[in-house]
Structures are given as C-alpha cells and as structure tokens.
Amino acid sequence: MKAPRIPTEELMGSGHLACQGCGATQAMRFALKALGPKTALTIPACCWAVIDGTFPHSAVDLPIFHTAFETAAVTAAGIKAGLEMRGDKETTVMAWAGDGGTYDIGLQALSGAAERNDDIIYVCYDNEAYMNTGIQRSSSTPVGAWTTTTPVDNYKREPKKNMIEIMAAHSIPYIATCSVAWPEDVIDKFRKAKEMKGTRYIHIFAPCPTGWKLAPELSIQMARRAVTSRVFPILEITEHGEKLEVWKDFEPTPVREYLKPQGRFKHLTDEELDGIEKDVERRWQRLLAREKMMASIPGME
Template sequence: MKLKEISREELFRSSYGCAGCAAVLAVRLTLKVLGRNCVCVVPANCISTVSCYYPQTPFFVPMTVMAFAATGAALSGISAGFRRRGREDISVVGFSGDGGTADIGIQSLSGAIDGGYKFIYICYDNEAYMNTGIQRSGLTPYGATTTTTPAPCFETESKKDMLRIVAAHDIPYAATACTSYPLDFMQKVARANRVNGPTYIHVLAPCPTGWGFAPDRAIELGRMAVESGFWRLVELENGKLRTTHKPSRRRSVAEYFAAQTRFRQLSPEQIEEIQRNIDRRQAAGQAFSATG
C-alpha cells in the first residue's frame, strides 16, 4: 500500500472532535480503506459524541449508535442479517473506545468473536474514558493520572492485555496499530476486511485533552510510544504472531512520559521500574503488545 494509491474520498470529515484527535483520524483512515460499502456501529464513546449532532453528521456511510455494552452484539447481528440476505460483501465495522472494549463491552465482544460472524472490531485506545471527563478505564496504563485517580495518587493497575484476551478466543485475525503509522494501520484494516470471520484491531490513539500535550504533537506522541517500546505493532493471524514494524531508533520511556502531563507525578525511580518492566518484556520476546 502506498500513500498515492489511497482513496481520496473523505467518508468521515470535519467532526466535532477536539483539535488533534487521533481517534477521529483512526475512523477517517478506516473508512478510506473500507469505502462506501460498509456499515458502522458506534457505542457510547468519543466518536458518537463528536458525530451525532442532528442534523449534521461527519459520517458519509450508514452508522448506528449502540448501547455501551452492545457493540459486539450489534456487529454480529448486522453481519448475520447481511449473511442471510447474501450480502456478505458489505463490511461491518465497530468503533469502540477503550472503556467500551475492555470494561463495559468485553462480554459482548467475547460473545461476538465466539459467534464467528464476519466483522471488524476496532478499539481505539486513548487510555481513559475521555468524553465523559477522563476517568480511568481498564486500559489506563500504570502511573497515569486521571480525574478518578488524581495526582499525587495514580493508576496502580497495569493495562489489560486485550490482544491476549481476544487471542484466547482463537480469533482468525487480530492486530495492534497506532495512528502515527497510518499505512501499517490501513494495511491491517484491509487484511481484516479480507478475513471471513471476526477480526479485532487495537489502535493506540493519543488524546491531547486527556494526556496533556499540545494538539500538534498527537502524531509525534504515538511515534514516541512505539519507539519507547510502550506500544508494539503486531498482528496475529491464525495463531501466528508477527511484528509488523520495528522502530529504527529506541527512546527511553522517560522521554515519552516527559512529553505529557499525565505522568508528571512519577518519581525517577518509578519511571526506572517501568523502563525495566518494558525491557524485560522485550528481552523475553514476550509475544503480546507489551505495556508498562
């Protein structure tokens, strides 16, 4: 896939999202790959918040807003309907936030993967419940402050390894991505679209409001997350795990933390411990998206 070959058609454009929102970028890039022949399911999350202002909508494809816990159920239901009518050419895609995936929607995601219908489940991970005011979620990393874990306290649980959870379902295709690597992400969406079964893509989407950095650095922050080893770009196809992008330069995790305000209260010793954890996971060749 090359930049020049990507569709110029904007099917998600000019939403009410914050300036520099990477979650909005993730939706835009996904719809560039899938084109007009797709149906979107959006539960309660940032995307539904920024796109559903009657009578305007940034979506140029059919979309439905679903209950928070029911993304997976809606996806398999719509997909089952299309299968019954012989329209399996239509892609069914769900955009769920990290809370809607790892906390509230996890049973429905699990059931949907078990059901085996064809859909793409995209979890854009901005590492907290951002649209309701930055509350902690199951995917908030260790050490981050949120409004429910305020400084000088901080999140003391580590991030759930969603990829390992979906891999335990024997999913045909699952991947992690980051909006700072758009071609890598779009390739994964295209690959997921070819699979006749449930697929899951976990995309890291830096959030200027919640993480505390200037909007113009949204792409840089994602790149720093990958280069520091905080986030890995991998894909899992039929049980085989493959790293799709190895960063050419390594950064220290301290550099990544210094770029945002949510890790401000960590002492150098705590950052060192997180760095050791990341190094240990990398040295052990731990298969899944290693997070501190």
C-alpha cells in the first residue's frame, strides 16, 4: 500500500440514492477519481441502477448506459467498438456490475468478453447478495450467511464461488481485488488498469450494511476486517493470468471479529464459526501456495 494521494476531482455527486454506509457508492467514487472524465460507463441491473438516480437525474458526471442484467460486459464491448468506429479510441469503457450480475446472470457474457479480450474494464462490486431486490443469496454469498432466500433455519451451506480463479482461467491481462477500506489501493489499481488494453477485471469488496444487518458506521471497518481476517484477500494477477501477488503486509485479525458484528451471521454456533475459520485458513494457505507455485514456474521467477 502506498501513501495517500486521492485526487480531489469528484465525478460522482452527493445526490445519489444509496443507503447509509453503502460500500458500492464509495467504490464508484474512488474508481472515477482514478479513471477521470474520459470514461463511459455501462451499468446492468444492480444497486447502482438505482443509486445513479431517477430520470432525468444522474449522480455521475459521465455518460452512463443502463443495460440489462446479464449484459454488462458485452454492452461495454459494444460501446467500445462503437466509440472506436467513430474515431474515439481514447475513452475508457467500464462495465460496473454487482455480484449477482457478475457471478450469476452475467457470467456468460463476461466470460465471452474476457475470452475475446475485449478492451474494457469490468468491475464487480461485491456485496455478497442480491441487495437491490432485497437481500437474496447469490453465488457470491458466503457460507453461513442469512439472506431472505437462505433463512436462518436453512442458511447458505455452499461456499462463495471463486470468481478470481474463474477470471484467471481466461488469461486476461489484469485482475485485481481491492477494498473500499483502502481508497489509495483502489485508485492505484484503477489507474494501472486504465493504462492497459484488453479485458481488465477489478473486484471491489463493498459492504452492504442493509443486507449484512450491520450498523452503517461499521461498513468500512468490516471491509477492513474482511481483508485482515483473510476472508477477502487483496491480490493482483498479471501477465495474462501467470503472475499472482497476494498482499500480506497487515496484522491478521480473527475471523470471528469480522463475522460477529454482522447480523447475517449471528445464528451461527461456535462450532460453525470454527468451521468457517478453518475454511478461511485453508483457502488462504492454498492462495499462498498457488502464489509460490506460480512464481516457481521457469520464466516467472
């Protein structure tokens, strides 16, 4: 992590429609500070379809094309092609989707765009459920979580899908995760992505106090704990999927300190919490092993 240097330019206004403590709103604000005014957005169905504001208002000082749920990546590819054919080769086109629009309904179009290496930045702001429709489970919802479709008596038993590995399998030029708890890192990664060509995938962890049953003022703290507890690793994958760098320069904190303040996990027993802790540790170790393994491949040292 580098020293704070957040641009003062604001491309997102304060008159948006997000809930208090919304991580997705922070995420957009930081991303746009990095990308600047030569940026066009496309947004599928997700919280941001509403946050932007109702017609004829918009909270963002950029062109935004709202598109259908499963089409963010390919709509962005179409916009990029359309702009280029008009002679505008400079504008960065960014697809901005939630976890439902990325992990679930939009996965096919995203995979298509990534395989073609379409020249777009694709962002998944991950709040781990269908929050805009009222907190239903997505394949990004973590194991153990309550949602309205995974009630306490039948909470989510399946682990969160590993979206990063799916994207890495596409050999795209840039993959990064980041968290709204580290704005400088978010900005650095978007700046880096902006300078590259091809499909760039950025995954921002963005707490949803409403859906997580969390006090809004704890939003950023939970985003930070998700990282320091190793629940949500911060990483970069470059060299077309060949080079993995995991951020480890932090004081680890207990997984329980991340789970406990969130109402969505409050039904979990000590035994279940132990199980989640073990799972987090196993995944972390696997990630580190993978980093080491990839670095040991001849030519990648």
